[in-house]
Amino acid sequence: MSVDDLVRDHTRLMNVHTVLQHAAVASLACTGPRTIGPDQKQKQVEKSLSPNVVEPVQTTLSQLSITTLNKQTSPVDILPSIGPDVNDINASIVKRELDKECKRSVRYQLNLIKERQQKAINERFATQQKTEQQQLRVSNRAKREESDKLLQQQAEQLAKAELEAQQREQKALIKQNNQKLYLLTIEGVSRCHRRFCSKYELVTKLFLALDKETVQACAAHNAELRELGQLFDQLVEKLKKGSSDPPELSCVFTAEQYCQRLDRLDENLHKQLSEQQQQQLDKAKKLAEEKEKQRLLEVEEQQKQQEQKQQQLEAELKATADAAATAAAAAANVATTAATAQEAPTTEAPVTATVPASISTSYVHPTRLAFYNEINALYQSKVDAVKPLQTDEAWKKYRTNCQRTINLPLNAITATSAQHLKTNFDKLYNFFAGQPVRTTDGSTITINDHPLARDYCILLMAKKFVSQTDTAISSNPQAAFPFASVIVTFWKLLPDFGKIFLAYMYKESPYLVPYVIPQQPDQSPEQYLKTMGYRITENNELEKPDMFLKRQTGIARLYAAVIITPGRQADGPNHCFGLEEAWRWLTHIMLVKPLPDICATMIMEMLQTLGFELWRAYGRNFLKLLLYIQTAYMPQLSAYDEGGPKTRLEMLLSKFLRERQIPQAMGVLPPGFW
Incomplete structure (x- = not known):
C-alpha cells in the first residue's frame, strides 16, 4: 500500500466524519425511518473506518443521540444549542482529538508503510543486488571460463606452433645430419672404390698376363674376383639411386671389407702362383721387351729405308727437273731451227718420256x-x-x-x-x-x-x-x-x-x-x-x-x-x-x-x-x-x-x-x- 493510498483514505475518513455530523443534526428533525443512531448498525462506517478511529465517533454520537432522546427536545430547541454549546466544544475537541488520532494513526500507518516499503525496497534492492551479483558471478564465471578456454586454446596453439617449430628444426637437423652422413658415406665409399678399382685393374691385368692353363687353375680366385666386382657395383648402384632413406655408415665398412677381401685375394693369388708361372711371366716380359726392341730396330730400319727412299725421290725429282730443263732447251732449239730454216722440215722424231715398266705393272x-x-x-x-x-x-x-x-x-x-x-x-x-x-x-x-x-x-x-x-x-x-x-x-x-x-x-x-x-x-x-x-x-x-x-x-x-x-x-x-x-x-x-x-x-x-x-x-x-x-x-x-x-x-x-x-x-x- 502506497502513501498516496493512505492520504486518500484519510481524506475519505474526514469526509465521512463531516457527513456523520450533519446526519446527526438532520436526524433530529427527520420523521422518517432513521438511518443512524445507537439502535442502528453502522455497517458502512465499520467497514470503512478502522476501530481506533470509529470508536470515539460512535461513542460521541451515541451519547449525543441518547441525551437528545432522553430530554425529548424538539428540533426547534436543539437548533439553537448546536452553536456555541458544550457539545460543539466537545465535538470540536473530539474532532481535534480525532484529527490528532487520525494523524497519529496515519503517521503510524505511514511509518509502518514506509518501513514495510523501505523493507520491501531493501529486500527488493537486496534481491536485485543479489540477483545482479549472481548474474555478475555467472557472467564473470562465463567470461572466466571463456577466457580460460581462449587462453587454453592460445596455449594449445602456441604449444602446437612451438612443437611444429621444434619438429621442423629437428627434421632440418636430421636432414642436415643425414646429408652430412650421406656425404661422408659417399666420400668413404668413393675412396674405397678408387682403391678397389686400382687393385681390381692390377689383378685383372695379372689374369690377362697368365696363360689359359694358369687361369683355369686360378678359377676360384677369378670367380671370387667377379663376385667382389658385382658386390661393389651393387653397393655403388645402391648409393647412386639416392633412395629416401639415408645411407648408413655400414656402407663404408662394407666397401672397406670388399677392399680388404680384394687385397687378400691378391695376396692369395700371388701365393698360389708357382715359380714356374713366375718364370713364364718373366719370359713373357722378356719376350715383350725383345719384341719391343725388335720393333724399334724395325722402326730404325724403316726410317733408314725411308731416308734412302727420300734420297731416291730427291734424285728422281732432280732427274725429272733436269729432263724438264733439257726438254725446254730442246724445244727452244727446235724453235730456233724452225725460225732459221723454214724450208727444210726436220726428220728427227719427237722425244717422248718413258715410264719404267716396274711402276706400271707392279701390284x-x-x-x-x-x-x-x-x-x-x-x-x-x-x-x-x-x-x-x-x-x-x-x-x-x-x-x-x-x-x-x-x-x-x-x-x-x-x-x-x-x-x-x-x-x-x-x-x-x-x-x-x-x-x-x-x-x-x-x-x-x-x-x-x-x-x-x-x-x-x-x-x-x-x-x-x-x-x-x-x-x-x-x-x-x-x-x-x-x-x-x-x-x-x-x-x-x-x-x-x-x-x-x-x-x-x-x-x-x-x-x-x-x-x-x-x-x-x-x-x-x-x-x-x-x-x-x-x-x-x-x-x-x-x-x-x-x-x-x-x-x-x-x-x-x-x-x-x-x-x-x-x-x-x-x-x-x-x-x-x-x-x-x-x-x-x-x-x-x-x-x-x-x-x-x-x-x-x-x-x-x-x-x-x-x-x-x-x-x-x-x-x-x-x-x-x-x-x-x-x-x-x-x-x-x-x-x-x-x-x-x-x-x-x-x-x-x-x-x-x-x-x-x-x-x-x-x-x-x-x-x-x-
Missing part, C-alpha cells in the same frame, strides 16, 4: 705385302679360333649380349665432351677388363664367362668400328676423330685389337696397304671387284661406283684419323700407328699400278685429312713429295684416269703448292682432350 711393294700377310694371318687365326663359340647354339644368348654390350657404348661415341667420350670408353674397357656388365634382359655377363669370348669380342668391336665408316663417317668427316681416339687407346691396351682392326680395314679397302690385287684367271669380274672392295647386294647386283667411292672415302678418313689422333692421355703419348705410316702409304701408292677414280680419291682424302701434320713434320721433303706427285705421278694417272676425282686432285695439288700450306682438317681432337 704391291714386298714390305707392304709381308705386313699385309702378317695382319691377315693373325685375323684368320682369330676367326678360326672363335668358331666353336660362334657356332654353338647354347651360347647364342651370350653372343647376343656381348654384341649389345659393345654396340651400345660404341654407337654413342662422339666428341661432345671429354667426359662423354671417357664414359663410353670406360664401359667398353671395363667389359674387356673382366668386370660384370648388366645386359638389357636383366642378366649379368663377363668376358671371362667363355675362354674364347675375348677374341670373339675383339673381332666384334674391330668390325663395328670399321662399319662406322659406312654409316657415320662417310657423311660426317669430323666423326672420324673421336672413333680414332678410342681405337688408338684400345690399340695401346690390346695390341691384337689394332692388328685385327687393320685387317678389317684392308679387307674393306686393300688400297690402304696399298695393294692392287691382281685378277686370277678363274675369277669373274664380279668376284674380282669384290676382292677389291666392291660389295654385292642380295640380288647379286654390283655396288654402284659413286656409292663405292663414298664408302672408300669414309674408310680413308678413319684410317688417316687413326694415324694423327692421340689416344687417352692416361695411357701415355706413344702411338702404335703414327705419322710414318702416312708417309709410307703416300710413297708406296706412287709405286703401284694406278687405277681410275679410286687412287685419286684416296690420295686426295689422305692429303686433306693429314696433309697439315705431314707438312709440319717433314717440311721440305713433303713439299718435294707433292711436287713429285704433280710432275711424275699425275701424268701416269692420266694414262688410266680422266674422271672427276683426278681433276679435283690436280686442282688440290695446285692449290697446296701455290699457297705453300695445307689447312688442318676440321674436327681434329686437341692433345690431352680426355
Whole structure:
C-alpha cells in the first residue's frame, strides 16, 4: 500500500466524519425511518473506518443521540444549542482529538508503510543486488571460463606452433645430419672404390698376363674376383639411386671389407702362383721387351729405308727437273731451227718420256705385302679360333649380349665432351677388363664367362668400328676423330685389337696397304671387284661406283684419323700407328699400278685429312713429295684416269703448292682432350 493510498483514505475518513455530523443534526428533525443512531448498525462506517478511529465517533454520537432522546427536545430547541454549546466544544475537541488520532494513526500507518516499503525496497534492492551479483558471478564465471578456454586454446596453439617449430628444426637437423652422413658415406665409399678399382685393374691385368692353363687353375680366385666386382657395383648402384632413406655408415665398412677381401685375394693369388708361372711371366716380359726392341730396330730400319727412299725421290725429282730443263732447251732449239730454216722440215722424231715398266705393272711393294700377310694371318687365326663359340647354339644368348654390350657404348661415341667420350670408353674397357656388365634382359655377363669370348669380342668391336665408316663417317668427316681416339687407346691396351682392326680395314679397302690385287684367271669380274672392295647386294647386283667411292672415302678418313689422333692421355703419348705410316702409304701408292677414280680419291682424302701434320713434320721433303706427285705421278694417272676425282686432285695439288700450306682438317681432337 502506497502513501498516496493512505492520504486518500484519510481524506475519505474526514469526509465521512463531516457527513456523520450533519446526519446527526438532520436526524433530529427527520420523521422518517432513521438511518443512524445507537439502535442502528453502522455497517458502512465499520467497514470503512478502522476501530481506533470509529470508536470515539460512535461513542460521541451515541451519547449525543441518547441525551437528545432522553430530554425529548424538539428540533426547534436543539437548533439553537448546536452553536456555541458544550457539545460543539466537545465535538470540536473530539474532532481535534480525532484529527490528532487520525494523524497519529496515519503517521503510524505511514511509518509502518514506509518501513514495510523501505523493507520491501531493501529486500527488493537486496534481491536485485543479489540477483545482479549472481548474474555478475555467472557472467564473470562465463567470461572466466571463456577466457580460460581462449587462453587454453592460445596455449594449445602456441604449444602446437612451438612443437611444429621444434619438429621442423629437428627434421632440418636430421636432414642436415643425414646429408652430412650421406656425404661422408659417399666420400668413404668413393675412396674405397678408387682403391678397389686400382687393385681390381692390377689383378685383372695379372689374369690377362697368365696363360689359359694358369687361369683355369686360378678359377676360384677369378670367380671370387667377379663376385667382389658385382658386390661393389651393387653397393655403388645402391648409393647412386639416392633412395629416401639415408645411407648408413655400414656402407663404408662394407666397401672397406670388399677392399680388404680384394687385397687378400691378391695376396692369395700371388701365393698360389708357382715359380714356374713366375718364370713364364718373366719370359713373357722378356719376350715383350725383345719384341719391343725388335720393333724399334724395325722402326730404325724403316726410317733408314725411308731416308734412302727420300734420297731416291730427291734424285728422281732432280732427274725429272733436269729432263724438264733439257726438254725446254730442246724445244727452244727446235724453235730456233724452225725460225732459221723454214724450208727444210726436220726428220728427227719427237722425244717422248718413258715410264719404267716396274711402276706400271707392279701390284704391291714386298714390305707392304709381308705386313699385309702378317695382319691377315693373325685375323684368320682369330676367326678360326672363335668358331666353336660362334657356332654353338647354347651360347647364342651370350653372343647376343656381348654384341649389345659393345654396340651400345660404341654407337654413342662422339666428341661432345671429354667426359662423354671417357664414359663410353670406360664401359667398353671395363667389359674387356673382366668386370660384370648388366645386359638389357636383366642378366649379368663377363668376358671371362667363355675362354674364347675375348677374341670373339675383339673381332666384334674391330668390325663395328670399321662399319662406322659406312654409316657415320662417310657423311660426317669430323666423326672420324673421336672413333680414332678410342681405337688408338684400345690399340695401346690390346695390341691384337689394332692388328685385327687393320685387317678389317684392308679387307674393306686393300688400297690402304696399298695393294692392287691382281685378277686370277678363274675369277669373274664380279668376284674380282669384290676382292677389291666392291660389295654385292642380295640380288647379286654390283655396288654402284659413286656409292663405292663414298664408302672408300669414309674408310680413308678413319684410317688417316687413326694415324694423327692421340689416344687417352692416361695411357701415355706413344702411338702404335703414327705419322710414318702416312708417309709410307703416300710413297708406296706412287709405286703401284694406278687405277681410275679410286687412287685419286684416296690420295686426295689422305692429303686433306693429314696433309697439315705431314707438312709440319717433314717440311721440305713433303713439299718435294707433292711436287713429285704433280710432275711424275699425275701424268701416269692420266694414262688410266680422266674422271672427276683426278681433276679435283690436280686442282688440290695446285692449290697446296701455290699457297705453300695445307689447312688442318676440321674436327681434329686437341692433345690431352680426355
